[in-house]
Amino acid sequence: DIQLTQSPSFLSASVGDRVTITCRASQGISSYLAWHQQKPGKAPKLLISAASTLQSGVPSRFSGSGSGTEFTLTISSLQPEDLATYYCQQLHSYPHTFGQGTKLEIK
């Protein structure tokens, strides 16, 4: 299985901050990477596919980049409603594994 390691696992930031979450794959996965947002008590939601394609309705402050083994999710200006846990997921090969998650707290 391809392992995904997210860093940091926990992040505390203030409204307006620029936030970056990293996802590293144990082997190259091209651009077959998704980012999901899971708000407390809710189902996850797809934010970004193919490493950098923003899904319809997702605020433009979210962006994704990377290819191969290193990827980033960036929130350009953190908002209170971004309180959530963020997961990366690889779609390169089965099983489609997830990273362990990054819990984002608003200071």
Place this chain on the structure above:
Amino acid sequence: QVQLQESGPGLVKPSETLSLTCTVSGGSVTSYYWGWIRQPPGKGLQWIGYVYYSGSTSYSPSLKSRVTMSVDTSKNKFSLKLTSVSAADTAVYYCAGYDSSGYVHYWGQGTLVTVSS
């Protein structure tokens, strides 16, 4: 807009079979790939697998010997069966709708299944 709703027992005894169904509304079960993802309490997400209406499947190797997924086109539903469950299978189970590349575009609200005697 496609909506998914899980249904099934919230409590299953150890060694028995966990059975869940996901009802698809707002779209046809023949239009996407369908599958299940679970989340143990307080932990991360685990991909279980997918099924296509043609019968094509792919399961996580760690669960493959115990998992069966199927699609009922007449009822616009799909299902999950997980045999020989143990406490380690206690989790919120999400049904999901994937595109052909595997991206999860649709999530159910999730249903907690507890394995306990």
